[in-house]
Amino acid sequence: xxxxxxxxxxxxxIMDAYLKQTVSPESEEFLTxxxxxxxxxxxxxxxxxxxxxxxxxxxxIEMMAATACTGKKVxxxxxxxxxxxxxxxxxxxxxxxxxxSVPIGSSLTLGRVSQKIDDSGAEVLALVHSETSSGVSNEVxxxxxxxxxxxxxxxxxxxxxxFAADFSSKRxxxxxxxxxxxxALGAPSGIGLIGLSAGAIEHAKKSAAPSxxxxxxxxxxxxxxxxxxxxVWLYHSLGEAYKIxxxxxxxxxxxxxxAEGSDFIRKNLVSMGIQVVGEAGYHSNTVTVFSTxxxxxxxxxxxxxxxxxxxxxxxxxxxxxxxxxxxxNFTLAELxxxxxxLKELASEASFPR
Numbered sequence: 001x002x003x004x005x006x007x008x009x010x011x012x013x014i015m016d017a018y019l020k021q022t023v024s025p026e027s028e029e030f031l032t033x034x035x036x037x038x039x040x041x042x043x044x045x046x047x048x049x050x051x052x053x054x055x056x057x058x059x060x061i062e063m064m065a066a067t068a069c070t071g072k073k074v075x076x077x078x079x080x081x082x083x084x085x086x087x088x089x090x091x092x093x094x095x096x097x098x099x100x101s102v103p104i105g106s107s108l109t110l111g112r113v114s115q116k117i118d119d120s121g122a123e124v125l126a127l128v129h130s131e132t133s134s135g136v137s138n139e140v141x142x143x144x145x146x147x148x149x150x151x152x153x154x155x156x157x158x159x160x161x162x163f164a165a166d167f168s169s170k171r172x173x174x175x176x177x178x179x180x181x182x183x184a185l186g187a188p189s190g191i192g193l194i195g196l197s198a199g200a201i202e203h204a205k206k207s208a209a210p211s212x213x214x215x216x217x218x219x220x221x222x223x224x225x226x227x228x229x230x231x232v233w234l235y236h237s238l239g240e241a242y243k244i245x246x247x248x249x250x251x252x253x254x255x256x257x258x259a260e261g262s263d264f265i266r267k268n269l270v271s272m273g274i275q276v277v278g279e280a281g282y283h284s285n286t287v288t289v290f291s292t293x294x295x296x297x298x299x300x301x302x303x304x305x306x307x308x309x310x311x312x313x314x315x316x317x318x319x320x321x322x323x324x325x326x327x328x329n330f331t332l333a334e335l336x337x338x339x340x341x342l343k344e345l346a347s348e349a350s351f352p353r
Contacts, residue, residue: 005132005287005311007182007189008328017240022232047169047195051219057159057180060192064176065089066214067207068155075122077108081133081315086157090126107282108138124153130160133315135289136278141172148173164258165285175200186328187241190234258285261326268339272346286327295322306341
């Protein structure tokens with residue numbers, strides 16, 4: 001049983017869709033499929049433009065950074081491993097990039113970062129919505145809305161949040177945002193989804209991005225054959241993931257299900273006396289991080305005795321934490337089996353606290 005912090009497990013319908021025979025990327029069949037995916041994704045992101053690119057979420061982040069940050073002064077807000085990686089991506093293109101960090105496990109709140117935004121003189125602001133290295137959610141709506149009042153372009157890594165948490169590009173004041181097909185949507189890894197505001201589309205057209213491929217303005221049309229030869233199978237499986245999402249009540253129900261899964265895991269871990277990482281009130285809907293004295297030993301016991309595979313801690317928390325994913329096609333029954341199995345291990349004297 002997979003409860004990884006990404007990618008999500010694949011259900012049979014999505015795997016069957018992946019195995020369909022390929023079609024020409026120039027055919028009306030494929031272009032209709034891709035246009036449908038783009039229009040649905042624009043609705044879910046609540047954005048004005050959408051680029052579906054063949055690559056992981058990391059490539060999507062890199063493309064946002066290339067398009068938004070080239071030649072600009074950038075402020076990156078960070079509270080963990082993925083915020084740090086986002087800062088590095090932006091720094092690779094920016095004229096000047098500064099990173100402001102809060103302690104790992106703490107949330108990026110407007111109260112903690114507003115003065116830094118005021119003093120930065122930055123043109124672009126970048127941050128992660130759900131920092132899954134520590135299982136913490138950040139105040140993206142408040143922070144990005146504040147940054148827009150200052151005239152900044154806003155860039156959000158939503159890989160660990162979009163489709164699993166409340167998000168709206170327009171309501172949140174987000175210009176560039178991305179997610180991956182393999183997280184809360186539960187499709188195979190390989191498609192990055194990047195939403196752009198109307199302002200971001202104009203910004204992209206004028207971008208000095210040092211690459212034709214990395215400039216998002218060249219990926220916004222679904223009416224013509226895409227720049228690279230696409231993985232048609234990935235689009236079939238992503239289309240099936242959208243069908244499943246809609247059959248089960250749509251985006252609001254999916255967000256609620258992820259929130260309930262997160263709450264279920266945290267409450268059960270706390271009841272066992274296990275320390276959950278992350279500031280109260282700001283926990284991620286997709287990944288819970290908890291402390292343990294011997295992460296490798298505990299993860300091996302879970303896999304060998306119960307067939308459960310979860311993720312190792314990463315970054316600064318790598319030596320004493322594990323990460324359990326509750327994203328995509330998980331069920332509450334699976335989460336209950338995980339917590340029951342962990343409780344059985346916790347009752348043993350050799351449990352690595």
